[in-house]
């Protein structure tokens with residue numbers, strides 16, 4: 495999606511435009527899959543060793559992935575793409591890969607921004623991307639219990655369409671909604687924009703069907719159970735290391751009647767976090783509750799064009815010195831409860847037009863990343879979560895780390911997932927790209943920011959661990975935690991074919 499002229503003008507004035515990257519041809523190495531292995535895989539399902547298919551499954555969508563696809567940095571290309579069309583075929587593919595000692599990278603929508611789908615082969619002689627697009631069926635709907643079984647390769651829009659035909663919605667809309675899949679949501683413990691109402695993805699899951707090298711396993715049977723630890727939660731977030739999720743049974747809700755989105759403004763970040771905290775602790779959050787800091791609000795208003803001038807004038811009249819935008823959206827929760835909790839607070843209502851504008855542009859950020867790269871801008875995001883008492887300290891620490899590493903970046907931050915005890919923080923960074931070392935520029939900044947994040951919060955609230963966050967996992971879960979994960983992996987994947995080099 496191209497950048498409109500006023501956005502380019504703002505970028506050039508505030509961020510500075512960089513030089514376009516020199517064209518470097520992307521080399522796709524020849525496939526190292528042996529003929530025998532190819533024949534054995536082809537006996538199960540479709541297999542491709544075409545360069546275009548393999549390059550199309552070479553990595554995800556992080557800034558460094560985008561640079562790699564433009565010839566900067568090393569692109570890990572799978573030796574083949576296998577496309578099973580049923581859970582049974584997935585099991586058979588895994589058997590063949592065990593027999594021929596081939597690494598397997600489960601590939602959903604390929605929207606990982608943490609290196610989760612890098613085609614690393616580890617100690618194996620070859621690596622295949624196991625593309626789940628062929629698992630695209632709505633298996634069943636139980637309207638009485640409000641439970642649906644979806645196959646893993648269904649994308650966000652496809653799931654909503656299939657469920658919509660039965661009058662239901664999943665309500666899971668992450669910013670990668672358009673491409674990410676049900677299996678990917680489960681494998682990464684994804685969080686959608688309306689998580690305050692519908693919950694995170696793992697809250698929606700009733701059970702998971704998973705193909706492992708040692709056989710099939712279904713984890714989860716009832717809406718709640720005291721039959722030992724909840725094993726489905728062990729599968730959720732396993733990032734393809736324990737097996738391939740083939741079907742997910744999810745809680746669904748009736749499609750909302752008349753959803754409503756509104757914009758508000760508070761004066762300053764501290765007032766904003768305190769407002770969101772009080773809504774969360776009073777049980778009065780809107781389904782979508784999103785608070786932008788001053789920098790993000792300034793950018794949102796700058797990019798809104800001439801209409802924003804009226805808003806700024808109005809806010810000045812109302813005495814707001816440091817505007818922080820709050821978007822609230824109601825789909826299944828009660829608006830009355832939120833509005834009653836807001837009464838008496840110093841919040842300025844901007845009305846439904848601001849809410850509609852957010853809704854209209856909710857996927858524009860991802861769609862404009864290539865255009866930003868073309869304009870010579872390094873653009874990337876970071877995310878975490880922490881307790882309320884540390885939210886501002888963590889935000890400042892990440893900003894400081896990024897400023898120290900990058901000079902004068904634009905760092906924007908928002909809260910978009912709030913809990914009684916704390917909140918997520920999501921950062922967007924814009925800085926002119928270093929032409930001499932574009933990869934090193936972001937790699938160093940990412941380490942510094944991740945160190946700051948790991949000191950005060952979780953290394954990831956919803957992007958998962960993948961390859962990029964792996965160095966910080968042990969600090970978070972401890973060496974015993976890593977041993978537990980390793981032991982589970984050894985039981986389910988004794989020869990270690992599944993997604994080497996990720997998570998732990």
Ligand SMILES: Cc1cc2nc3c(=O)[nH]c(=O)nc-3n(C[C@H](O)[C@H](O)[C@H](O)COP(=O)(O)OP(=O)(O)OC[C@H]3O[C@@H](n4cnc5c(N)ncnc54)[C@H](O)[C@@H]3O)c2cc1C
Pocket residue numbers: 554555556599600601602603604605606607610611626646667668669670673674675676677678679680681682683684685686687732733734735737738739740859860956957958960993996
């Ligand atoms: C622009 C952008 C915005 C994003 N916004 C959000 C957001 O709002 N919220 C959020 O939670 N995330 C977000 N993400 C991150 C990403 O979209 C999520 O992690 C998503 O859940 C990944 O789904 P996918 O189908 O694309 O999985 P992939 O990227 O294909 O895979 C992700 C990981 O899961 C594994 N995997 C995939 N499918 C399976 C399966 N069936 N069985 C076992 N393992 C599997 C892969 O091997 C990999 O390790 C965003 C990403 C981008 C690029």
